[in-house]
Amino acid sequence: MNQPCPSPRLQPTLANRLKWIRYFIKFSVRYGHWDFFSDFNIEINTSCNRRCAYCPNSVFERGLIKNEQRMDEALYHKLIDELATINFRGRLSPQLYGEPLLDPRLIPLMAYTRAKLPKVHIVLISNGDALTVDTFHALIEAGVDKFSITQHGESMSNNMQALFAHLENNDKLLARIRYNRFDADTPLYNRGGLIQPARVNTVPRCTDPGNPVAIDYAGNVILCCHDYLSSVVFGNIRTDKFLDIWFSPRYRAIRKQLRNGEYRLPICRKCTGQEASCPPQQTVTTF
Numbered sequence: 001m002n003q004p005c006p007s008p009r010l011q012p013t014l015a016n017r018l019k020w021i022r023y024f025i026k027f028s029v030r031y032g033h034w035d036f037f038s039d040f041n042i043e044i045n046t047s048c049n050r051r052c053a054y055c056p057n058s059v060f061e062r063g064l065i066k067n068e069q070r071m072d073e074a075l076y077h078k079l080i081d082e083l084a085t086i087n088f089r090g091r092l093s094p095q096l097y098g099e100p101l102l103d104p105r106l107i108p109l110m111a112y113t114r115a116k117l118p119k120v121h122i123v124l125i126s127n128g129d130a131l132t133v134d135t136f137h138a139l140i141e142a143g144v145d146k147f148s149i150t151q152h153g154e155s156m157s158n159n160m161q162a163l164f165a166h167l168e169n170n171d172k173l174l175a176r177i178r179y180n181r182f183d184a185d186t187p188l189y190n191r192g193g194l195i196q197p198a199r200v201n202t203v204p205r206c207t208d209p210g211n212p213v214a215i216d217y218a219g220n221v222i223l224c225c226h227d228y229l230s231s232v233v234f235g236n237i238r239t240d241k242f243l244d245i246w247f248s249p250r251y252r253a254i255r256k257q258l259r260n261g262e263y264r265l266p267i268c269r270k271c272t273g274q275e276a277s278c279p280p281q282q283t284v285t286t287f
Contacts, residue, residue, distance in 0.1 A: 035252065038091065038211055038212075039093075040091070040215070041093050041215070042092065042095075042215050043097070044070060044098070044100060045095075045100065046068060046097065047069075048102070050127055050129070055195070056097065056195055058195070060194075062097070063097055069217045069218075070103060071217040073109070082243065083116075084116040088120055090121065092113065092121070092122055093124065093125050094109060094110065096216060097228060099129075101129070101130040101135065107135075107138050107139060110124075110143055124144050124147050128157055128159065128160045129159060130159060131160065132159050136163055144176075145176065146177075146178065147177045148178045149177060151180065188201050189226060189271065192231075192270050193270025194229070203272055204273065205261060206271070210258075215242075221234045221242065222234070227267060
């Protein structure tokens with residue numbers, strides 16, 4: 001008979017506590033409630049043109065172009081409309097593990113977002129392979145504030161080379177692009193234990209419980225951006241309002257546990273390197 005396995009608990013650092021206090025004060029002033037959210041990742045599509053070894057798309061077929069799944073446009077609009085009722089002004093990015101530039105609806109979706117949420121900070125996170133000069137300007141016109149582009153591989157894509165050449169003398173627009181380079185030696189997360197990068201970015205604590213909010217293409221509000229397989233679902237925005245899901249007892253309890261350094265969910269134990277402390281067959285079904 002298996003003995004109950006205590007959840008590992010790591011006390012939050014002073015820096016984390018101070019950060020959360022600042023968040024709580026900001027949220028209370030801005031939205032009238034301390035336990036709120038500041039960032040959104042919305043999966044508008046699932047496919048990606050790359051199979052990077054440090055991404056779950058290299059292991060699972062979910063991200064194959066032939067298996068492309070897209071969030072219904074009406075469902076996306078429903079979520080944005082709800083965020084407009086609270087004048088949401090945090091960060092919003094239209095992706096999880098898919099490449100957003102592969103979705104032909106990207107520009108009108110971003111235009112709708114900007115029209116409904118004039119103060120939101122839209123950040124497009126992409127590999128940049130399909131970011132042409134024309135698409136860049138169209139996305140700027142649609143309301144995208146920043147582009148977080150990551151180079152996967154030894155060389156910069158042709159489209160990114162052309163874009164940087166085009167913007168060579170335009171410091172204002174160049175400042176909107178943050179360009180990163182990943183390779184096999186870059187310290188990266190294990191994505192809840194799904195992959196094992198050559199160098200794992202050790203995360204002994206959950207840094208931002210509940211932030212960013214992660215919603216998959218089907219409308220499931222999932223644990224976080226590391227939950228590639230949507231293994232922990234708190235509700236679905238098809239049938240419920242997002243705010244009702246956010247303030248649900250189960251979701252609030254998990255956020256509190258994570259803030260307190262309690263990692264009861266298997267995915268959290270794997271992410272923080274605590275999985276070995278519990279038998280692998282044990283799962284948490286109550287909160």
